[in-house]
Amino acid sequence: MDAIFETWDRIILLIKEEMKDAPFNSFIKPLEPVSIEDKKKLVTLKAPNKITKERIEGRWYNNQIRDSIRDVLGPDYDFKLVLPEDIKPAKPARKASPAVSKFTGNPINPKYTFKNFVQGKSNHFAAASALAVARGPFDTFNPLFIYGGVGLGKTHLICAIANEIITRMPELDVMYITAETFVNDYISSMRDKSMTEFRDKYRHVDVLIVDDIQFLAGKDASQEEFFHTFDELHNGERQIILTSDKPPGELQNIQSRLASRFGWSMTADINPPELETRIAILNKKAENEGLDITPGLMEGIEYIAEHIESNVRDMEGALTRLISHSKLANEPINREYAQRVLKDIIQDNRLRVTPDKIKEAVAERLEVEVKDMESNKRSSNIVYSRRIAMYLCREKLGIPYQRIGELFGGKDHSTVITSCRDIEASMKVNNQLSTIIKEIEEQLR
Ligand code: ADP
Ligand code: MG
Numbered sequence: 001m002d003a004i005f006e007t008w009d010r011i012i013l014l015i016k017e018e019m020k021d022a023p024f025n026s027f028i029k030p031l032e033p034v035s036i037e038d039k040k041k042l043v044t045l046k047a048p049n050k051i052t053k054e055r056i057e058g059r060w061y062n063n064q065i066r067d068s069i070r071d072v073l074g075p076d077y078d079f080k081l082v083l084p085e086d087i088k089p090a091k092p093a094r095k096a097s098p099a100v101s102k103f104t105g106n107p108i109n110p111k112y113t114f115k116n117f118v119q120g121k122s123n124h125f126a127a128a129s130a131l132a133v134a135r136g137p138f139d140t141f142n143p144l145f146i147y148g149g150v151g152l153g154k155t156h157l158i159c160a161i162a163n164e165i166i167t168r169m170p171e172l173d174v175m176y177i178t179a180e181t182f183v184n185d186y187i188s189s190m191r192d193k194s195m196t197e198f199r200d201k202y203r204h205v206d207v208l209i210v211d212d213i214q215f216l217a218g219k220d221a222s223q224e225e226f227f228h229t230f231d232e233l234h235n236g237e238r239q240i241i242l243t244s245d246k247p248p249g250e251l252q253n254i255q256s257r258l259a260s261r262f263g264w265s266m267t268a269d270i271n272p273p274e275l276e277t278r279i280a281i282l283n284k285k286a287e288n289e290g291l292d293i294t295p296g297l298m299e300g301i302e303y304i305a306e307h308i309e310s311n312v313r314d315m316e317g318a319l320t321r322l323i324s325h326s327k328l329a330n331e332p333i334n335r336e337y338a339q340r341v342l343k344d345i346i347q348d349n350r351l352r353v354t355p356d357k358i359k360e361a362v363a364e365r366l367e368v369e370v371k372d373m374e375s376n377k378r379s380s381n382i383v384y385s386r387r388i389a390m391y392l393c394r395e396k397l398g399i400p401y402q403r404i405g406e407l408f409g410g411k412d413h414s415t416v417i418t419s420c421r422d423i424e425a426s427m428k429v430n431n432q433l434s435t436i437i438k439e440i441e442e443q444l445r
Contacts, residue, residue, distance in 0.1 A: 120277025141266035148270030
């Protein structure tokens with residue numbers, strides 16, 4: 001799952017071949033990979049205690065480990081052993097901090113863990129990046145920027161990072177806040193003339209996690225303050241983790257110097273989960289609630305996963321409703337029961353506009369085929385329809401340009417931007433176009 005653990009697994013298999021079980025189990029198995037630095041060609045391993053470390057350093061295990069590392073990684077690699085207490089200085093030396101008020105940010109839901117996060121194609125990269133940061137903050141991906149639509153697991157993932165770091169590296173100060181909390185706190189600190197305390201608390205953490213950064217849009221003073229917070233933390237090599245509904249380049253009303261800072265980030269997107277992932281998420285949720293996954297409940301889960309596609313929170317709400325209804329009414333769950341109990345929730349979701357519905361509405365109005373809009377065909381009415389559909393995906397749903405490109409057969413992000421701008425500009429001068437768009441919007445309602 002995690003590259004460094006995978007590599008270590010390969011190394012350890014080679015070592016095992018050369019060693020008897022007993023010493024292997026007592027000396028090698030307890031080692032944990034901390035980092036693999038390609039530049040230094042150095043593998044850092046954590047020994048659980050001093051005795052193990054000294055034993056390894058003083059014996060031929062030493063060569064055995066080195067040889068296996070070289071077999072896997074290359075001839076010049078070496079390794080060093082560290083103790084659990086050595087790992088802490090990976091955190092930059094803290095400035096003598098004044099009496100920092102013990103504000104720890106917004107509460108972190110303890111259920112938001114990696115274990116409870118179901119991975120699929122739609123979120124794999126974001127989950128892998130988050131896990132890498134949780135295992136090795138500061139130098140893996142810093143800053144890390146996760147973006148995607150509502151209810152797709154951004155908050156879950158970044159809280160999983162927080163929970164993981166808090167458990168594995170309790171000596172680090174981790175702060176999780178929403179951008180909204182930051183703004184409110186900034187405003188009240190200005191009012192109370194307590195800016196020094198405000199700065200102390202945000203600028204002395206080791207890991208700052210800010211959720212829904214798009215909330216800063218248009219709030220210039222807060223952006224200014226956040227800019228300085230960001231710089232100070234970044235210069236001090238502290239870990240920064242951000243989420244947003246759009247990629248850094250598409251945030252509106254964010255000052256360019258702040259936007260360019262976000263652009264330094266490792267960015268990872270989360271997309272709506274595929275059917276199998278939706279089923280797996282609901283299964284996990286039912287399991288976590290201590291439920292038996294009976295065939296009837298499985299039918300209910302499948303029914304929800306088939307009908308709610310674009311928001312995991314809505315899926316979870318539907319499952320909760322289904323389960324509590326069945327408990328109260330003492331009726332067994334099955335597909336028909338799910339259909340009955342969830343009628344209005346599913347209706348609402350059906351009515352919600354999706355990219356597919358936009359494509360269908362445009363295709364119908366302009367008499368083209370959806371699959372042609374998704375192709376590379378360049379005939380003028382297809383290009384025209386494609387552009388209108390892209391524009392509507394952007395306008396109505398705020399989907400990132402990159403993602404819109406993917407939805408239309410892998411078009412370039414800059415092609416999408418040009419298309420949207422063209423349509424927007426033509427609408428102003430071309431009444432026929434604006435009427436067509438109005439009609440399509442009507443149809444979508
Ligand atoms: P966002 O912050 O992107 O709006 P959240 O992180 O609040 O979304 O997720 C909404 C709900 O869906 C949460 O209860 C979360 O636990 C759940 N969820 C989302 N994605 C997953 C996933 N891949 N596996 C398990 N639960 C998920
Ligand atoms: Mg969220």
